[in-house]
Amino acid sequence: MLILGKLLLGPLLLAQAKRLRKTALRLPEAAGPRSGMEFPALQNGLVAEPLRVLVVGDSSAAGVGVEHQEQALAQPLARQLAERTGHPVAWQLVAQSGVNSLEALDLLGRHEIGPATVLVVALGVNDVTSQMSPQRYVANLRLLCERLMAQAGVEHIVFSGLPPMHLLPVAPQPLRWYLGRYARKLDRALRDWIDAEAALRYCSLQWALPHEMAIDRFHPGHGQYAQWARMSAEIIESEFLRHQPVTESV
Template identity: 50%
Template structure:
């Protein structure tokens, strides 16, 4: 059905996509540290977050409002100890681009890796099979670089709700994202990894001013959900 829609709507989708790229509001990545230690006391966890502009916190003023640092703070409270954290994220990254970023970065040792990727794989029309294959390569790469024992992959957001996109482009990208999201969830389950769905973030009024990225109200909820997954699966990543 989606392939038929792509052929039928192709000229409209192409025109709308070009218009969005030309007129979209460009927001900067927020200031603030991209690595550090949250909490005090005995070290409990080393955390690496790899991702795109949403992981970087585009649309916010400071990393303290974004995902990586708040997640580390919540985990430090949950685990009653220190959490070392590092953020590797850039605007525009797809999953293959994330591999390149990891490859050229000074990556610290980690116990758990969190990935926030997929939206740019949708906009570049990466097939679900290719998307999963690139995600598997990224997991192999970061595991080898960091010694990580476990990962949580974040699913794709409900792109049909992104107000920056006109219809029918918004509908089409939403359906395409759903296919990649389902494939990613299946792969994570097969690999014994965590999966954090983003389909709870279904209120367009909570988006950033660009109508594309999460707004400030969504990040604390996202951090809490990730913390629940990571703290709840401690047996999978904690050293024996």
């Protein structure tokens, strides 16, 4: 049905997409540092080896929709993990508005990547808008993971799923319908790959509601970022860290 819809509605979809790119409100990426250290509120007096977390992604990972990284994804995620584990968390963010899964590979090559045990990936919306095939999308993500496992020592990976683009308020119909169907197609391919890999986990974003979005009606709002960070931290703690001892030194 998706292919048929594209054939029948192609000219209209193209015209709506061009108009949306021309008229959409452009918000900046969140201000603030792209790396840092978060500490638990209560410490036991011992100096613990920090958990190292790397977040890679597009405009949503970069915090578009909120003013500061303290309100976005990476830093709140690190803070959540510090409170949950009682250990410091070193975090790094490598993200840029507009990149898809292929362009993210080039983005990594232009940054100095520090060591990381946990990787959180937020890519896919721009793969929808650039019409990346599901096979190529997964292949790009696989290459990204392999590169960061070799380069940064990544052991555990959480992928954020595609948001419910069929509810995207900024997009008119039938473009909204088409983007939503394509997003579900990529999300299904992502989940099928994750289910077959022991080191990978999936964080759904299907709970995100349109009325809670940023003022551009495209990016997450403050509450959505907070929920996203909480869910990602819960997955990391419960799936990867609960039975893994953390080295401590005096």
